[in-house]
Amino acid sequence: MSMLEVKDLSIHFGGVKAVQNVSFNIDSGIVYSVIGPNGAGKTTLFNLITGVYKPTTGEIKLDGEAIHGKSPNQLAQRGVARTFQNLQICMNMSAVENVMVGAHLRLDRNLVKAALRFPGLKKRDRELRNEAAQLMDFVGLGQYVETRADAMSYGALKRLEIARALAMKPRLIFLDEPAAGLNPKETIEVDHLVRKIADSGVTVVLVEHDMKMVMNLSDRILVLDYGKKLAEGTGEEIRKNPDVIAAYLGAHA
Amino acid sequence: MNKNVYFGLYLVVAILAILPFVVPNSFYLDLVIRMAINAVIVLGLNLLIGFAGQISLGHAGFLGIGAYASAVLPTHFGWHPLLAMGAGAAATGILAALVARPIFKLKGHYLAMATLGLGIIINIALRNEAQWTGGPDGMPVPAMGLFGFELTSDKQWYWVVALLLSVSVWASLNLIDSPFGRALRALHGSEVASQVVGVDVVRYKVAIFVLSAVFASLMGSVTAHYVGFVSPNFADFFHSIELVTMVVIGGMASVYGSLVGAVLLTALPQALATFEGWETVVFGAILMGCMIFLPKGLVPTLAAKFGKGE
Numbered sequence: 325m326s327m328l329e330v331k332d333l334s335i336h337f338g339g340v341k342a343v344q345n346v347s348f349n350i351d352s353g354i355v356y357s358v359i360g361p362n363g364a365g366k367t368t369l370f371n372l373i374t375g376v377y378k379p380t381t382g383e384i385k386l387d388g389e390a391i392h393g394k395s396p397n398q399l400a401q402r403g404v405a406r407t408f409q410n411l412q413i414c415m416n417m418s419a420v421e422n423v424m425v426g427a428h429l430r431l432d433r434n435l436v437k438a439a440l441r442f443p444g445l446k447k448r449d450r451e452l453r454n455e456a457a458q459l460m461d462f463v464g465l466g467q468y469v470e471t472r473a474d475a476m477s478y479g480a481l482k483r484l485e486i487a488r489a490l491a492m493k494p495r496l497i498f499l500d501e502p503a504a505g506l507n508p509k510e511t512i513e514v515d516h517l518v519r520k521i522a523d524s525g526v527t528v529v530l531v532e533h534d535m536k537m538v539m540n541l542s543d544r545i546l547v548l549d550y551g552k553k554l555a556e557g558t559g560e561e562i563r564k565n566p567d568v569i570a571a572y573l574g575a576h577a
Numbered sequence: 578m579n580k581n582v583y584f585g586l587y588l589v590v591a592i593l594a595i596l597p598f599v600v601p602n603s604f605y606l607d608l609v610i611r612m613a614i615n616a617v618i619v620l621g622l623n624l625l626i627g628f629a630g631q632i633s634l635g636h637a638g639f640l641g642i643g644a645y646a647s648a649v650l651p652t653h654f655g656w657h658p659l660l661a662m663g664a665g666a667a668a669t670g671i672l673a674a675l676v677a678r679p680i681f682k683l684k685g686h687y688l689a690m691a692t693l694g695l696g697i698i699i700n701i702a703l704r705n706e707a708q709w710t711g712g713p714d715g716m717p718v719p720a721m722g723l724f725g726f727e728l729t730s731d732k733q734w735y736w737v738v739a740l741l742l743s744v745s746v747w748a749s750l751n752l753i754d755s756p757f758g759r760a761l762r763a764l765h766g767s768e769v770a771s772q773v774v775g776v777d778v779v780r781y782k783v784a785i786f787v788l789s790a791v792f793a794s795l796m797g798s799v800t801a802h803y804v805g806f807v808s809p810n811f812a813d814f815f816h817s818i819e820l821v822t823m824v825v826i827g828g829m830a831s832v833y834g835s836l837v838g839a840v841l842l843t844a845l846p847q848a849l850a851t852f853e854g855w856e857t858v859v860f861g862a863i864l865m866g867c868m869i870f871l872p873k874g875l876v877p878t879l880a881a882k883f884g885k886g887e
Contacts, residue, residue: 414766
């Protein structure tokens, strides 16, 4: 059984059919990429699967359990993490605190204990801070631990989002254009980072425009165009698919 | 969050310990007590406005519920003042939760409108239910008894209020730097990001709204017993605005800013009394100046200028 099963998924915004009857399965432990021209519905698809939008019709199953219509925080409890194409960093917090928020569900969130500074809570927070600092090291931000988030560069914030998502200890992670707006060197670093995440056993779903990175990393690729599934298969199959070539890759590919 | 953030707490405690011995007369002692009471309310309100990014324009209403619970229940029903205070706080908490839950399911600034309306309703109810509340004239409040000993002198009240303020500062600092507090700040920073890491946004907003309302209610009770009299002005809309102004002037999302805002705005009308009739104009001009030149509030702006951070 596949980890994630998406069946006939559609969402309409007024008359706009942003995603139409898209079906696919993702097996556990792979890197699965979603590609397509701008406006093809990739981010909308992510928003549907991670609960930010509710689908108009269709089903989404995680480990056989229907999850469509569940809220993002309920999905987080099931081990689903994501990053955002347009950064969603808490600029009012330090870098390490942003990562610590990722561990929210693994902590004692009791208000009274917090206000009275229970020793157990403080001890857990100190451990968490170290854990978060290690995660920042893992994504290559080791030197920014105490920096305020609003003082960091775009490229660093992209990776900070990944560290926050990893702090959830997810089983399934959705990365929405992790390399967008990065320079070539940073792109290669993110490429390696995604590989490391996948190797650690987390199932990765990737939206990315950098075709080199997609072809490098992906076990399977889904191609969307105008909200519809155009093709699905391995990198090799996608590269040779005439529909894909026409719609997206162009004559150069 | 800086590690030496608790240094400010020691400073506050030290100042509170010295103050009663250096204030020249009872007028100033009274002023200091009112500053400290406001500071506790503003701390609670700043958790809501500054840290969680939600606004309440009806906090004086919650204060009014607490104040009138402490006036009406002991007077008409012979309740013990502490019990009355607790009942006021509980009623406030329940009312706040009932109002907040449906509001927070909506996106946008509906809370401002809802709390504005709620505050005005409470004020009108206090004015109209004259057989219980004394109507627009208000009513006297019996003295607060603590363990068989009555709180009457300003000195005694001072120590009670100073203790409440110190504990509130400590608890606020603790709360901000905890999993609960980080979730609050995160939903302010990015609501969708906090949701996808598992924060139940509605629950947290309701929780902090209820907490800050209960803070206001408790301090309303304290004010009622301290002053010995309550009037509907406690729950006036302008009082709500005044409290929000203290948060903004002192500095949003700044514990010590809350204290500075409360101290300044409690003292300012007194200091401006010499302008005879023009004090409101001068007051307004000062507020405008603060917002133009110190838009982040006094404490965060000064902290950034001197490179310390809070």
